[in-house]
Amino acid sequence: MDQKPLRSRAWFGRKGKDGFIYRAWMKNQGIPDHEFNGKPVIGICNTWSELTPCNAHFRELAESVKRGILEAGGFPVEFPVMSLGETLMKPTAMLYRNLASMDVEESIRANPIDGVVLLCGCDKTTPSLVMGACSVNIPTIVVSGGPMLTGNHRGSSIGTSDVWRYHDDVRVGKVLEEELVTIEAAMCRSRGHCAVMGTASSMACMVEALGLSLPGNAAIPAADSRRKVLAQLSGSRIVEMVKEDLKLSDILKREAFENAIRVNAAIGGSTNFVIHLLAIAGRIGVPLELKDFDPLSAGIPLIANLQPSGQYFMEDLFYAGGLPVVLKALDHLLHRDSITVNGKTIAENYANAESYNKDVISTTDAPFSTATGLAILTGNLCENGAVIKPSAASAHLMQHTGKAVVFEDIEDFKTRIDTPELDVDENSVLVLKNVGPKGYPGMPEVGNMGIPIKLLEKGVKDMVRISDGRMSGTGFGTVVLHVSPEAAAGGNFAVIKTGDLITLDVPNRTLNVDLTEDEFARRKQQYEPLSPVANRGYVKLYIDHVQQAHLGADMDFLTGGSGSEVVRDSH
Template identity: 55%
Template structure:
């Protein structure tokens, strides 16, 4: 098979001379003989993305594996999005990261790519890029951090931040103790150690068939991560020679496997928008209802925060994702992975070593843990809720709305003693969808009013067009679409309106006549109105959450062909 990179390097004309000469900075002559695949290592390492700061070391092991298999490794730094630091929200740039990576892979003389990601948006953006350019590709996740401890108790990064900060606001934990825990939470390199979005998306990549099975969840500090990185480097060279591309791996059946996995691990609701966006790049038919259909009845088997007790290095110690998936193997489709073998072919020898972490199917944490998709006059095209992270008694609830027009509005009024709210109220936040914020931030898990925290209240129904961190918990309805800024019904809700949530019936409604609701003037306070730059382009072209919040002109695949040669 002729290598794509030969289009740049073969021949004796001026252009091929220039291409070879400028790359001859340590590479031997045989690197350009047309027999050795040139492999990009799409590397999201960055000191400003703390969860990915170790990926240069991972890249070196990948590089060694590529050399060992007869390939030529080429480090390709790509846009890196750190969830903890980037303002206003990393999600605003997920599509930009995907677009820029796609363009660089297409524009350069590479035959395949290893995708190095970890922090929340990095693996989704890399998979979106790889789907659009469709070069042979494999994911190498950076892995979760080790468990930190504070006063003898394990700390789940993210999840315990929410919990401890609410205890400070409730007056049950001193601010000094809260700050003391800060240095204990981040024990090692790696991304969040809960089943947050980073861990979820690593598991999604494996369920989609885009990693070597058994890779997701290897702790970042574990030497076996570098061993697997070397193996991944060797594998990608074989992928190029065999012509195996993402479009042949990430089929509809693979996406259904990912949805089953999402339910069984109690994964982040953010996976919904990411999987929809990746499928949109491939042209795979996938919609919100698939999450309900494929995830319904799947038991929650991972007893991990935020839905359970343990953390990611416990999951790996207990047998890892393969051991968990063995319990639901009958629900998985027989789709090939990047190795050419189906995921099911890697499950027979998997074992559960700790049943307090990975539960048996006969003894699940929850019997039905899939993401629930809600519809009604408040969410005509859908909203989602994660029952595994919610309070069971609130999954069917009626309460009067307390409406906030923006995040700033929340923080200005939430703790006011004059706020007309009680524990039966439903907190409604709007203006935080893809267009409204812009970028759909992780603010859907609104903090509770201080006066209710003081009464011992720790959960309330919350409804928004925003997202929620995968490390967060609570009875939180998210991704309500169309969003308020796109003219959705959320823009017409008023404080005092009765909100009805019925998860079993998959309903989310405001209990007023449709004619009255539609006649109201929609609120537009707090909506973003950028005049230029990426934010303007984003608002003009972003799809709604039920379509994956990708840009409308980025859906679909363009392949690896370059439109014009260099001259």
């Protein structure tokens, strides 16, 4: 079969003035013509930034990718895109996921790139890079940055999920603020993203389950030399993918998305997985709806014993055999023939996987927990759906009715949550509004609201909490998230009041408030939405065009793709 002409030839293979300009300015870097003219040009899309600590080792990782590209006869060109540091960005990195995806899409399309390696690690860098690449649809492979080594404090293993515990301990005086300085260093003791099954690790598992990375990518620690080996092998493989013209649309079929959903349930992955996978599906043109997640997740037990749903850490997952072992345990549930970036089926990739620690990776017949990692709720409190993570919730709250304690926005919550006069008890349902895509804006990770201090002092560890926002993948508790429509969009959630009786019924997948349709209508007539927080720039663009959570919170004008063709040609 004849090889498809290289896309980069439209730049470097041209005659006359145009070709002269394209080649001459590459040569000003000291690069001879034969290096880039006629070889597959491979872009390395790098989210390195010292403001994204999880990705701060990516310049070094990119060098390993380059070695692989050169080894396979390609020409590497590294380029930066907007980097999203979950730990530092305000008001929330999620506000900029769609902006970063636009940066990625246009950087790839506008330049002489035949294939691309996506270097991503921190939470939003993975979905934003994949979303952008999907809208261009050229050969693409993902290299994750890897989790940090497990923290250790006073002889105990710790990770990001413990942040929430330490926060509560400080509030009630069990831990002094000064002690946190020591704990900080003990927890974040190496390069890499969160050591637990938070959003970053869930995204790394997602891309491997989708078939977008080489086998084993998800769990290799960032500090392990094998991460660099995988990066070099990925560099070599992308050159071959260009020759084979193996594109994202060849890999990201409906079956691949179903595989990823089942894997996410089995590992207790982040609830953020839902909103990101929906956005990716929207970009590549695969029909996927929020309602699809529940039947695909239901009945799949938790077989990866990892925090926050379990006990262990990503480092332990790697030593136990990594994600291929999880995939093999789910063999009877997966679409085994789904193609992956190495040209093999997903089943071929995990065929020889073996669990080296049954405490970390169990089986569906003898799971670590029978609770699944995801459930989708519907009802009059969330007309278009909401999500909950049963594996990280409390069993006694899975069916619960309580009176709402409503906070109109995040400032209201911070002002009143610990006040002595707050009328709340352990049976109450905490409700936080206006932290959705439009309302905040950006849908921050504040859904796992802190327990009121007077209840913490009584020993209360968990309560039902409901919001139109998100929760960190490192978080836990009986937390209902992504309520859609959000309060700012004027749905039923907008008019819930303190004292309303709310019923959560996870076994039956419902979330309802004891109000009649007439009462909803009466309240909506009187409802006055909060004023938007921005009147210019990207934030206004975001507020005006972001879709609701059940659609993936992408921009309405970004769904789908424009392909790799450059519409206009200058010079």
